[in-house]
Every structure is written in C-alpha cells, then in structure tokens.
Amino acid sequence: MPTATPTTTADVTSVGAPAPAAVARGLVKVYGRGGTEVRALDGADVTIPAGRLTAVMGPSGSGKSTLMHAMAGLDRVDAGSIRLGDTEITGLSEKQRTLLRRDRLGFVFQSFNLVPSLTAEENITLPLRLAGRTADPEWLAELVATVGLAERLRHRPSELSGGQQQRVAVARALVTRPAIVFADEPTGNLDSRHGQTILTFLQRAVRELGQTVVMVTHDPTAASYADRVVFLADGRVAGELTDPTVPTVLARMAGLDQPATRAEA
Numbered sequence: 040m041p042t043a044t045p046t047t048t049a050d051v052t053s054v055g056a057p058a059p060a061a062v063a064r065g066l067v068k069v070y071g072r073g074g075t076e077v078r079a080l081d082g083a084d085v086t087i088p089a090g091r092l093t094a095v096m097g098p099s100g101s102g103k104s105t106l107m108h109a110m111a112g113l114d115r116v117d118a119g120s121i122r123l124g125d126t127e128i129t130g131l132s133e134k135q136r137t138l139l140r141r142d143r144l145g146f147v148f149q150s151f152n153l154v155p156s157l158t159a160e161e162n163i164t165l166p167l168r169l170a171g172r173t174a175d176p177e178w179l180a181e182l183v184a185t186v187g188l189a190e191r192l193r194h195r196p197s198e199l200s201g202g203q204q205q206r207v208a209v210a211r212a213l214v215t216r217p218a219i220v221f222a223d224e225p226t227g228n229l230d231s232r233h234g235q236t237i238l239t240f241l242q243r244a245v246r247e248l249g250q251t252v253v254m255v256t257h258d259p260t261a262a263s264y265a266d267r268v269v270f271l272a273d274g275r276v277a278g279e280l281t282d283p284t285v286p287t288v289l290a291r292m293a294g295l296d297q298p299a300t301r302a303e304a
Contacts, residue, residue: 058124060219060251061087061110066119068105068274079105080116081274087219092245092252094262096288097271098295104223106271107255111144111221112136124218141170145212145220149227151204153196153211159203160192163210174214185248186210186240202233209240213250220244222254226261238264259288270295 068080079102087093087110097103108114110121112128121128128139140146145166153162163182164174183189186206196204205225212220222241226234242264244250254265262268268280268288272295280291 058089059086060089060124061085061253062120062122063106063110064120066106066109066121067117068102068109068114069117078274080109080119083119083271083275085110085269085276087251087253088267089251090245090249091266092241092254092264094265094268094283095253095255095271096257096259096262096268096292097277098292099257101271101295102274103255103271105274107221107223107253110253111146111219112140141166142215143218145215145217147205147208147212147220147222147225149224151196151201151208151228153204153207155196158193158195159188159199159207162196162207163188163192163214166211166215170215172215178216179214181248182210182213185243200233201229202236205229205233205237206240209237209244213244213248218251220250220252222252224256225254226256226258231260234258234261259285259292262288 063083063085066080066083067078070077070079083102083106085106095103095106105114109116112131116129119129123139123143126139128136131139154165157165164179167174183192186209188203188206188210191199191203196207199207209225225241226237229237238261241252241254245252245266254261256262263283263285265283266281268283268291270277270279270291277295278291280287
C-alpha cells in the first residue's frame with residue numbers, strides 16, 4: 040500500500056487551487072465606547088492566496104490598515120478568526136505572536152525603519168541575527184541580486200537614496216523566507232520612479248522567489264502591480280478585482296461609498 044504524503048501549505052485544497060497563505064473570517068475590531076465607538080472592522084472576510092501579490096485598498100477609514108495589522112498579528116481583534124497557514128493566531132499569547140512575526144512574517148513599512156548605524160547588508164540580515172540564525176549565502180546572494188543592491192551592501196542608510204533604503208527594507212523582509220510579507224504603503228515616501236522600482240521588486244519577489252505579499256495602498260498605480268485587489272469599505276470587504284489596471288481600480292474605487300466621519304485606525 041502506498042505511503043500517505045503529509046499535507047503542507049503548498050498542497051492543494053482543491054484541484055488546481057493552492058492552499059491559502061492566510062484566511063480571516065468575521066473580523067471585528069472596535070475602538071472606543073458609546074458615542075465614540077468606531078468599528079474599524081465589521082465582519083471582514085479575506086482570503087490571501089499563496090504565491091500572489093494582493094493589494095488592499097479602500098477609502099480613508101475603510102479599515103485597510105487595521106486589517107493588515109490584525110492579520111500580521113500586530114493587533115488583536117475583538118471577534119473573528121485569523122489563520123496563517125495552519126496556525127490560528129487569535130488565541131496566541133503576546134510572546135507566541137512575537138515569535139510568529141519573527142519566524143514567519145516579513146514587514147515593509149513606508150518609513151523604511153532601517154538601523155542608521157548598520158550597513159545595508161547588516162540591516163538586511165538583522166532579522167536572522169535577532170533570531171540567532173545565519174544567512175544562507177546562496178539565498179542572500181539571490182535576494183541582493185533581485186533588489187539590485189550588490190554594489191551598496193557596505194553603505195549605511197545615510198549614504199543611500201530613499202529608493203535604495205526601501206530596497207534594503209524589502210530585502211530585509213524577505214531574508215527569513217517568510218510565509219507572508221506585509222507591506223504598508225511601501226511607496227508612500229518615494230517619488231514615482233523609485234516607487235515603480237519597489238513595486239517591480241515586490242512583483243519579482245512573488246513571481247521569481249515564490250513569496251506571498253499583502254500590500255496596503257491608496258495608490259491605483261501601485262495596486263495595478265498586484266495580481267488581485269481586495270476593496271474595503273466601512274470595515275467590510277466590498278469586492279475584489281483580478282488582473283487590475285489603473286482604470287479598473289479607479290472605477291471600482293469611485294463606486295465605494297464611505298462615511299466621512301469614520302477615522303482610519
């Protein structure tokens with residue numbers, strides 16, 4: 040009799056459908072009480088497919104940043120379920136969530152968040168050192184080549200342009216081979232040329248390195264680099280778009296009606 044093969048997150052859940060990297064169901068996040076209560080998430084359901092670049096968009100106050108922070112284990116929710124691969128994270132302790140973020144997730148922030156005293160290479164490998172691990176030389180070389188930093192590894196952040204600093208941040212997010220990379224407005228502090236470069240790198244990370252990327256953005260051009268866009272309004276998913284273009288994203292955004300009184304959490 041053949042031996043059964045254990046399933047992994049790379050196995051299929053149905054014919055031709057890869058297992059999702061993350062699934063959120065019925066997410067509720069409330070800030071304040073009584074007359075000041077704000078429901079940043081109000082029953083949001085989201086599935087993040089593995090090996091794809093997913094953009095999350097919505098009007099100001101739609102809950103997109105709150106959703107990303109919840110799915111990344113940075114914030115707790117008041118109700119609902121979040122699974123990263125086979126792990127339900129909503130019941131984890133703070134220590135367990137910290138280890139999960141360190142070992143299985145990567146982050147790219149608008150503000151770069153590089154350590155000024157470290158070189159580009161030291162910033163890239165910092166997550167590994169914090170985890171007591173060493174870099175795989177072949178993976179590091181492939182990563183550096185992908186983001187085009189081979190000639191800048193010995194430079195400190197102050198010696199790099201904004202685009203180069205963000206490329207360091209992207210490489211740092213990928214160096215641990217995370218299950219998911221969460222990018223929060225990764226091009227927000229960059230001009231259009233450098234922003235385009237970062238978006239191209241995120242695409243390459245997905246298509247050539249097999250990563251899964253979730254990107255929160257307000258920019259239709261940035262969203263057009265994604266394989267899929269999830270739209271939020273009033274704390275709920277208001278639709279999605281595959282193979283997005285700038286015109287189709289703009290048209291979908293124009294159709295979202297978001298109360299002006301809701302503040303983004």
